[in-house]
Amino acid sequence: MKEFKGRVVTPGTVTAKAVVSKQGFNTLASMQMALQFGDKQTKCGDQNNPDINGKPLCGAALCLPQTIGSTTGGLVLYCACAMKRQPACMLFANHIDSLAAAGAVLADVWVDDITMPVIDCLGDEFLDYVKDGMTVTVKEDGTVVVE
Amino acid sequence: MILTPEQQAILDGAKGETMAKVMKTMVMYGDAFEAEKLVPITSKNNHLVTSFGLKVMSPVYDLMQQLLDSGVMSGQKFSVDPRPLDKNVPASFLQNFVFNKIMYTKQDFYEEQLKKLGLLNDDAFTCTCYMDEVGNKPQKGEVLSWAESSAVVYANSVLGARCNRNSGIIDIMGSIVGYVPYFGLLTDEGRKADWIVKIETTKKPEAQLLGSAIGMKVMEDVPYVVGLDKWIGTELDDAACTYLKDFGAATASNGAVGLYHIENLTPEAVEQGQSLIKENAKVYVIDDAELERVYREYPVVWKNKDAEPKLCFMGCPHMSLEQLKSWTDKVEAALKEAGNKKVVIPTVFTAAPKVLEQFNKTDYAARLKATGVITSYICPLMYMNNPLCKKMPVITSSNKLRTYTSARYYTDDEILVAITKGGNK
Numbered sequence: 084m085k086e087f088k089g090r091v092v093t094p095g096t097v098t099a100k101a102v103v104s105k106q107g108f109n110t111l112a113s114m115q116m117a118l119q120f121g122d123k124q125t126k127c128g129d130q131n132n133p134d135i136n137g138k139p140l141c142g143a144a145l146c147l148p149q150t151i152g153s154t155t156g157g158l159v160l161y162c163a164c165a166m167k168r169q170p171a172c173m174l175f176a177n178h179i180d181s182l183a184a185a186g187a188v189l190a191d192v193w194v195d196d197i198t199m200p201v202i203d204c205l206g207d208e209f210l211d212y213v214k215d216g217m218t219v220t221v222k223e224d225g226t227v228v229v230e
Numbered sequence: 231m232i233l234t235p236e237q238q239a240i241l242d243g244a245k246g247e248t249m250a251k252v253m254k255t256m257v258m259y260g261d262a263f264e265a266e267k268l269v270p271i272t273s274k275n276n277h278l279v280t281s282f283g284l285k286v287m288s289p290v291y292d293l294m295q296q297l298l299d300s301g302v303m304s305g306q307k308f309s310v311d312p313r314p315l316d317k318n319v320p321a322s323f324l325q326n327f328v329f330n331k332i333m334y335t336k337q338d339f340y341e342e343q344l345k346k347l348g349l350l351n352d353d354a355f356t357c358t359c360y361m362d363e364v365g366n367k368p369q370k371g372e373v374l375s376w377a378e379s380s381a382v383v384y385a386n387s388v389l390g391a392r393c394n395r396n397s398g399i400i401d402i403m404g405s406i407v408g409y410v411p412y413f414g415l416l417t418d419e420g421r422k423a424d425w426i427v428k429i430e431t432t433k434k435p436e437a438q439l440l441g442s443a444i445g446m447k448v449m450e451d452v453p454y455v456v457g458l459d460k461w462i463g464t465e466l467d468d469a470a471c472t473y474l475k476d477f478g479a480a481t482a483s484n485g486a487v488g489l490y491h492i493e494n495l496t497p498e499a500v501e502q503g504q505s506l507i508k509e510n511a512k513v514y515v516i517d518d519a520e521l522e523r524v525y526r527e528y529p530v531v532w533k534n535k536d537a538e539p540k541l542c543f544m545g546c547p548h549m550s551l552e553q554l555k556s557w558t559d560k561v562e563a564a565l566k567e568a569g570n571k572k573v574v575i576p577t578v579f580t581a582a583p584k585v586l587e588q589f590n591k592t593d594y595a596a597r598l599k600a601t602g603v604i605t606s607y608i609c610p611l612m613y614m615n616n617p618l619c620k621k622m623p624v625i626t627s628s629n630k631l632r633t634y635t636s637a638r639y640y641t642d643d644e645i646l647v648a649i650t651k652g653g654n655k
Contacts, residue, residue, distance in 0.1 A: 109633070152486065166289065
């Protein structure tokens with residue numbers, strides 16, 4: 084078990100199993116097809132990301148360095164939240180990027196009954212340590228426990 | 231974040247509940263980046279990324295309707311990304327059924343929303359709104375609330391405007407309140423280069439391949455590119471701007487680049503030179519072998535890797551007038567050499583409606599049509615984003631299209647051979 088301390092972007096507490104992308108998470112490439120065609124598990128569809136391609140993202144503790152790619156990224160994330168098909172939490176090793184931040188903020192302000200804690204600045208060590216399937220607990224103050 | 235009394239009043243509800251939520255969104259967005267303040271948007275027009283009426287995106291249209299119903303309109307007009315449908319583009323009966331009856335059933339509804347929200351005109355659907363023919367071209371130093379990664383990186387890098395990589399919805403919300411948070415690429419410090427990229431190739435690097443290599447290496451950092459002026463010159467003429475359009479789109483989609491500097495060419499690099507480079511900037515050397523490595527490592531996701539291509543898309547981002555003309559010459563010459571009269575793979579060149587309008591006034595248009603190439607204003611990415619197209623062997627020289635769909639990337643020269651002579655390459 085190991086604890087990491089990050090910065091709270093949007094607050095909340097949750098425990099979920101980790102899905103880990105070592106490379107930048109391309110939100111459009113990962114989520115669009117799944118959302119479009121009714122995949123309730125939101126299986127990742129990014130052929131360029133072997134770490135997570137094909138893995139269910141809905142309800143997972145998505146661990147990533149940052150998001151990349153199209154500027155539709157934020158609204159795709161917002162739609163996932165509005166459709167209740169979002170990850171349980173998003174845990175960034177780096178400082179959050181503008182697209183993920185937009186998605187998290189839009190969901191927080193405009194979607195009722197949604198909690199998707201978003202923590203950033205967890206550091207490279209976090210991404211080195213966490214592995215697929217580990218149990219991740221996010222606390223209100225931005226502490227992330229991985230076991 | 232320190233707000234002005236006017237901004238604070240909006241946040242407190244002086245202009246209604248919806249406007250307060252829009253302001254709250256922009257403040258929280260800025261807080262995520264420790265922005266100290268909101269600054270006024272100074273561009274004449276905005277550009278939005280969301281152009282498609284996908285049924286599944288109904289949360290977006292519901293939100294837009296909330297804005298409309300509350301009367302919280304922007305003072306700016308806007309262009310928007312390309313339409314997802316065009317009957318001129320080849321599609322099977324089943325594809326047409328899926329496009330029109332399942333996927334894009336909200337298209338007409340959403341276009342009506344866009345008109346009410348401030349769409350510039352019926353032809354303002356393109357990812358290359360900054361082209362002269364389209365007319366949404368910001369000035370150097372202007373502050374924007376744009377989205378569309380390829381347009382943002384072009385506006386920042388080639389035009390010297392200032393814009394973060396805003397997401398869809400944030401683009402219009404910034405425009406509605408008239409302010410964007412001051413952070414990242416809006417600041418002088420945020421525009422300094424984290425990387426020096428040295429171009430040491432023996433020939434002009436393929437724009438889309440070079441952009442891909444840099445994007446994947448630097449991610450969201452700012453690269454300062456040295457040695458590219460040797461190949462594309464020191465003047466921002468049509469050819470250089472077209473090159474940078476494609477290069478930038480690849481940096482933004484294969485990574486998350488929002489600004490690049492090209493030594494001796496782009497405006498800030500010309501003015502400030504290597505003083506733009508941060509201390510201890512990392513170095514990335516690109517030679518022929520590195521580009522070859524990047525190219526060879528692209529995954530091929532076709533079921534049958536040796537399948538004969540069924541469609542070729544060129545123009546993601548949309549082609550320039552200069553590109554349409556030069557490709558007309560190239561296709562004609564290659565067909566003649568191959569002894570063919572028409573392209574051997576259905577081929578679509580996409581461009582902004584206003585660019586196509588100008589192109590159609592030239593004699594190139596009839597010549598291109600005679601080769602069998604179809605022109606369209608469509609968004610190839612939106613066309614390809616469905617399971618039917620996933621099974622279809624589509625080729626392209628767009629690294630953005632490759633990234634988001636099952637389209638297979640080839641260099642421009644390889645594409646030319648494929649569409650004029652045949653074979654899968």
